[in-house]
Structures are given as structure tokens and as C-alpha cells.
Amino acid sequence: MIIKKQGVKLMIPAIMAACAVFICALFLNYRQDLLLIESQIIPEQSVYFEAMKTTSVVVCAVAGGCLLITTAIMLIFYVKHYIDTHKKQLGILKALGYSRVKIAANFWIFGVSVLIGTSVGLCGAFCFMPWFYDIQNKDKLLPEVTLGFHAELLVFLVILPTVFFMALGIVYAIFKLKMPVLMLIKENFRSKARRTGHINNDGLFLENLKKTTLKSRKSLIFFLMFASFCYGAMTQMSLSMNDLASPVMGGMMLFIGLLLGFVTLFLAVTTVVDSNTQTIAMMKVFGYSQTDCKHAILDGYRPLSYIGFGIGTVYQYALLRIMVDVVFADMENVPTYEFDFAAMFTSLVSFVIIYEIFMVAYSAKIKKITVKEIMLRE
Amino acid sequence: MIKAKEITKSYGREQVLKGINLQINDGDFAVILGASGSGKSTLLNAISGLERPDGGSIFYDNSDISGLSDDELTKFRKNNVGFIFQQYYLLPNMTVSQNVRMGADLAQNSEYQSIIEAVGLGGKLNSYPSELSGGEQQRVSIARALAKQPRVLFLDEPTGALDEETGRQVLDYIIKLWNDKQFTIVMVTHNANIAETAKTVIRMKSGKIAEIYTNDTQKNSYEIGW
Numbered sequence: 001m002i003i004k005k006q007g008v009k010l011m012i013p014a015i016m017a018a019c020a021v022f023i024c025a026l027f028l029n030y031r032q033d034l035l036l037i038e039s040q041i042i043p044e045q046s047v048y049f050e051a052m053k054t055t056s057v058v059v060c061a062v063a064g065g066c067l068l069i070t071t072a073i074m075l076i077f078y079v080k081h082y083i084d085t086h087k088k089q090l091g092i093l094k095a096l097g098y099s100r101v102k103i104a105a106n107f108w109i110f111g112v113s114v115l116i117g118t119s120v121g122l123c124g125a126f127c128f129m130p131w132f133y134d135i136q137n138k139d140k141l142l143p144e145v146t147l148g149f150h151a152e153l154l155v156f157l158v159i160l161p162t163v164f165f166m167a168l169g170i171v172y173a174i175f176k177l178k179m180p181v182l183m184l185i186k187e188n189f190r191s192k193a194r195r196t197g198h199i200n201n202d203g204l205f206l207e208n209l210k211k212t213t214l215k216s217r218k219s220l221i222f223f224l225m226f227a228s229f230c231y232g233a234m235t236q237m238s239l240s241m242n243d244l245a246s247p248v249m250g251g252m253m254l255f256i257g258l259l260l261g262f263v264t265l266f267l268a269v270t271t272v273v274d275s276n277t278q279t280i281a282m283m284k285v286f287g288y289s290q291t292d293c294k295h296a297i298l299d300g301y302r303p304l305s306y307i308g309f310g311i312g313t314v315y316q317y318a319l320l321r322i323m324v325d326v327v328f329a330d331m332e333n334v335p336t337y338e339f340d341f342a343a344m345f346t347s348l349v350s351f352v353i354i355y356e357i358f359m360v361a362y363s364a365k366i367k368k369i370t371v372k373e374i375m376l377r378e
Numbered sequence: 379m380i381k382a383k384e385i386t387k388s389y390g391r392e393q394v395l396k397g398i399n400l401q402i403n404d405g406d407f408a409v410i411l412g413a414s415g416s417g418k419s420t421l422l423n424a425i426s427g428l429e430r431p432d433g434g435s436i437f438y439d440n441s442d443i444s445g446l447s448d449d450e451l452t453k454f455r456k457n458n459v460g461f462i463f464q465q466y467y468l469l470p471n472m473t474v475s476q477n478v479r480m481g482a483d484l485a486q487n488s489e490y491q492s493i494i495e496a497v498g499l500g501g502k503l504n505s506y507p508s509e510l511s512g513g514e515q516q517r518v519s520i521a522r523a524l525a526k527q528p529r530v531l532f533l534d535e536p537t538g539a540l541d542e543e544t545g546r547q548v549l550d551y552i553i554k555l556w557n558d559k560q561f562t563i564v565m566v567t568h569n570a571n572i573a574e575t576a577k578t579v580i581r582m583k584s585g586k587i588a589e590i591y592t593n594d595t596q597k598n599s600y601e602i603g604w
């Protein structure tokens with residue numbers, strides 16, 4: 001009864017979960033199968049064998065782990081945001097006399113989206129594996145690696161996350177429902193803690209609005225910075241990794257970077273606009289221009305996104321340095337690695353273009369908001 | 379002077395405004411009275427430049443606003459009108475003072491503090507909307523609209539969400555401010571008693587104007603049997 005029209009938004013974490021599980025399953029399964037042939041490895045092969053094992057883990061940790069953690073964090077925030085914004089309905093249901101557990105039980109649905117996502121990812125990985133095993137060993141430097149199924153992957157990548165998110169949604173809802181009914185129903189209830197900050201009544205309205213918009217949702221700052229971090233790190237890494245790893249890996253990095261960047265940016269900006277609909281509508285009623293609305297609501301995030309991109313750039317450089325200097329240290333013929341300015345330039349330019357296109361798109365969305373919309377919502 | 383000519387507006391197949399003609403003089407206190415669903419809010423939104431009507435024209439003095447683009451309408455609202463709604467729509471993360479500045483900044487009005495005092499909230503400058511009662515919140519929204527120094531103030535059921543006594547107080551503030559400043563007020567209500575506080579009453583019935591009359595004497599909010 002509570003969850004409707006959430007399909008699309010739940011799809012996004014599901015897609016991300018699918019990608020994360022896909023990458024992790026691919027490399028972890030490969031590693032498990034590698035371990036099975038360890039006994040057949042002759043000394044000449046051992047350096048390469050070790051390198052294969054380490055790269056599997058590194059790629060899995062860097063790409064897959066990054067995705068897994070983001071998906072998890074995103075879902076946690078998503079569940080929290082969803083329940084927080086539906087406090088009022090929860091309060092009404094509670095006031096009507098539904099038991100807490102009964103209301104909260106509705107939130108098992110978050111687990112379903114994880115289940116679907118992770119299952120698709122795992123199946124996808126197994127479909128892709130035969131081909132993947134071939135390219136990993138196309139120079140026949142190792143004995144034949146046979147593809148096996150490892151049940152622990154199913155447990156760790158599918159079942160546990162599903163159960164975790166199912167429980168998370170329900171537990172958080174129960175926790176929220178502990179609040180007195182009135183507090184749930186009263187919108188925007190403000191706890192004492194939040195108003196300790198300095199109140200500036202002197203500043204111009206638009207400047208104040210820009211600041212409070214940023215401050216009122218700190219998690220969004222994190223997400224926007226994270227989006228640009230991922231985009232910056234992953235695209236540059238894939239562009240400068242060409243000499244270091246197979247094109248498949250580079251391609252995967254690029255794909256993950258783009259996916260994470262886009263999805264996070266999309267979710268974050270959508271939330272910014274959605275949670276400020278009433279403010280925007282009232283500003284329009286009063287006669288604030290489109291530019292003013294956009295400036296106050298969206299522009300505060302721009303510098304933060306660029307900082308995120310900067311951190312991503314440094315991060316990927318550090319990571320590749322470590323990989324080259326530590327992981328591949330014992331191997332011969334490893335190409336030297338230097339900071340890739342061309343890659344950074346390409347990545348930055350595309351980032352700026354994409355970011356600004358997003359802002360134009362959301363500016364159009366802001367343009368469509370009318371006061372009628374919020375009046376009918378009551 | 380606001381003049382509406384043959385205004386029509388439909389939602390889907392349903393015609394909500396069926397050719398409205400009316401005139402509101404400068405400095406008038408006009409009330410649009412009618413049953414729920416008769417099209418009062420729709421009419422108010424049309425003559426205030428919030429929504430464009432399907433047909434007809436709306437003149438402010440001699441300029442027609444019905445043909446303006448969205449941006450031009452926004453500019454028109456900025457320079458001419460103020461709004462107060464049944465739901466106060468204050469900005470939740472901003473203090474009383476910051477909320478009122480939303481209106482004040484548009485008119486470069488630095489005297490907004492005196493308006494907050496005029497509605498009796500001088501002691502609550504730093505409170506957030508969630509810390510105020512309904513009546514206080516509505517008074518903030520009145521201050522916010524007045525700080526903009528509008529030519530015309532539009533109110534859609536301003537006391538609709540308040541209990542009788544608080545509603546009375548809010549209405550009293552509105553009447554008092556109107557007496558002091560003599561701007562034009564257009565207020566929507568379904569309550570015939572509230573209409574007795576007005577100078578001009580425009581009674582609507584199913585999308586049409588049933589009658590327009592002038593009250594000989596304007597009652598104050600305590601004389602009306604609400």
C-alpha cells in the first residue's frame with residue numbers, strides 16, 4: 001500500500017547492484033578456478049600466475065568493490081530518504097491503529113530490488129565467463145583453467161545482500177515508527193540539534209537559500225562529489241591503463257565510471273529538485289526568475305562536483321602508481337607509467353559538458369514546476 | 379484597476395470558468411465567494427497571473443496580461459502581486475526573518491522587520507516555521523507577501539486551515555493592514571460571514587458569476603457571526 005510508482009527509482013540501485021555483482025563474480029570466480037590449478041603451475045609460470053591472481057583481486061576490489069559499496073550506501077540513503085519523506089503517511093497509518101511491524105513489513109520491497117539486481121548480475125557473469133576465461137589466457141601462458149561454479153559467490157553476492165537490505169528497510173521503518181504519531185505527521189519536524197548553527201538573517205534571500213539548500217541535505221553533497229569522483233577516476237584510469245592491462249579491463253573501468261557517474265548524478269540532482277519543489281514553486285509565485293531558481297537550488301553544488309573530480313584524478317593516479325610500483329614490481333616488460341595529461345584533459349572536458357547538459361535538463365524540469373502541483377498534492 | 383473579460387478555463391472536458399466578466403477597482407477589498415468546486419481558486423489564479431486562462435483577457439489598467447509568456451508573467455507577478463494561500467508554503471529550512479526576506483528582496487525593501495512586528499511576530503524572528511502555530515505561520519506568510527509591497531494582494535482561503543479564533547485574528551491583521559496601506563485585496567472564501575468584512579463581494583456559482591454587490595458597511599472580524 002505504501003510503495004507505488006517507486007519502480008523506476010528502485011531500478012537504479014538494482015542496475016548498479018547487477019553491474020557490481022557482474023564484475024565481482026567474474027573476477028572472483030576466475031580467481032577461485034585459478035586456485036584449483038595451483039598445483040599444476042610450473043616454476044616458470046608462477047610469476048605470471050601470481051600476477052593474474054593479484055590483478056583479479058585488485059580489479060575486483062577497485063571496480064567491483066567500489067560499485068558494491070556505492071550501491072550499498074546509495075540503497076541505505078535511498079531507504080532512509082524514502083522512509084523519511086513518507087513519514088506523514090506512516091504516521092497516519094500508525095494513527096489509524098496499524099501495528100508498527102505490520103507497516104514496516106511493507107519495506108521488504110527494497111530487498112526485492114537487490115535480489116533482482118544481484119541475480120541478473122550473477123547470471124550475466126556466468127554467461128560471459130567462457131569468453132572471459134579465453135581472453136584471460138589467450139597466450140596460453142597458463143594451463144587450461146576450467147570454469148566451475150562456486151556456491152559461496154551465490155551466498156555472498158546474492159543471498160546476503162538481499163537479506164541485509166530486506167532487514168534494513170524493515171528495521172529502519174520500525175525505528176522511525178517509534179516516534180510519536182504527531183511528530184511523524186507534522187511535516188519538517190525540526191529537532192533541537194539541527195538549529196544550533198549560526199542563523200544569518202542579514203544575508204540576501206537568494207544567498208541564504210543557496211546555503212540552506214546545501215546544508216539541509218548533506219548526503220547529497222556526498223553523492224554529487226562521489227559521482228564526479230567516480231567519473232574522474234574511472235575514465236582517466238581506463239584511458240591511461242591501455243598499456244598496462246587488457247582492453248577488456250579498460251573497457252570495464254570506463255563503463256563502470258560512466259555508469260556510476262551518471263546514475264549517482266541523476267539520483268542526486270533528482271533528489272535536489274524533488275525535495276525543493278515547494279520552494280521553487282513559491283519562488284515562482286513570487287516572481288523569482290527561472291535563472292534565480294536554478295542558481296539558488298542547483299549552482300551551489302557545482303564547485304563541490306569539481307572538487308570531487310579533482311580528488312578522483314589524484315586517486316586514480318595514486319592507485320595506478322601503486323599497481324605499477326608494487327603489484328607488477330617483479331614482472332619484466334612492464335611499461336613505465338606517468339601521469340596522463342591527455343587523459344585528464346579528455347575526461348575533464350567531457351565531464352564539464354555532461355555536467356552542464358544535466359543542469360540544463362534539470363533547469364527545464366524546474367521550469368515545469370507550478371504552484372498548482374503542490375496545491376493538488378495536499 | 380483589474381478588469382477581466384470573458385475568461386474561460388477548462389480542465390480536460392470540464393469547463394471550470396464559463397466566461398467571467400468582472401472589474402476590481404484600485405484600493406478595493408473584494409471577496410470571491412462560492413461553494414467548493416465553483417471555480418474560485420481557478421479564477422483567482424487566472425486574474426493574478428499564476429495560470430493563463432484558455433480564453434478571454436485580463437487587464438491591469440490598460441495592459442493585457444493574458445497573452446504574456448511565462449517569463450513575462452513571472453516578471454509581472456514580481457512587480458505587481460502578492461499571494462497568501464491556505465497552506466502557508468513557508469520555506470521549512472529558513473527562519474521567519476529569512477522567509478520574509480523572500481518577499482522583501484524582490485522589492486528591495488529593507489523595512490521588512492517592521493512588517494514582521496506589525497503581524498505580531500517581532501519576538502520570533504529566528505524561529506523556524508515548524509516551531510510556530512498555524513496562525514503564526516499564516517502571519518509569516520502575510521508578512522512575506524506584504525514585504526513585497528504588492529499593488530494587489532491575492533488570498534486563497536487564508537483562514538481555511540485555522541480554527542475560528544486564530545482565523546479571526548489573522549483576518550483582523552489583514553483588515554488592519556489594508557486600512558493602513560490601502561492596497562487592493564482579492565480574497566477567496568467559501569464562508570459567507572467572512573464576505574461581510576469585504577467592500578465588494580463577487581459570488582460565484584459553477585464557473586459563473588452569480589452576483590456582484592457592495593457591502594454598505596464593512597464589518598470587522600469580531601462583528602461577523604462566524
Ligand SMILES: Nc1ncnc2c1ncn2[C@@H]1O[C@H](COP(=O)(O)OP(=O)(O)OP(=O)(O)O)[C@@H](O)[C@H]1O
Binds near residue numbers: 417419420
Ligand atoms: N489541475 C486541475 N486538473 C483538473 N481539474 C482541476 C484542476 N484544478 C481544478 N480542477 C477542477 O476545477 C474545479 C474548480 O476548482 P477550484 O479549485 O477552482 O474550486 P474552488 O472553488 O476553489 O473550490 P474549493 O473551495 O474547494 O477550493 C473543481 O471541480 C476541480 O476538480
Ligand SMILES: [Mg+2]
Binds near residue numbers: 418419420534
Ligand atoms: Mg480553492
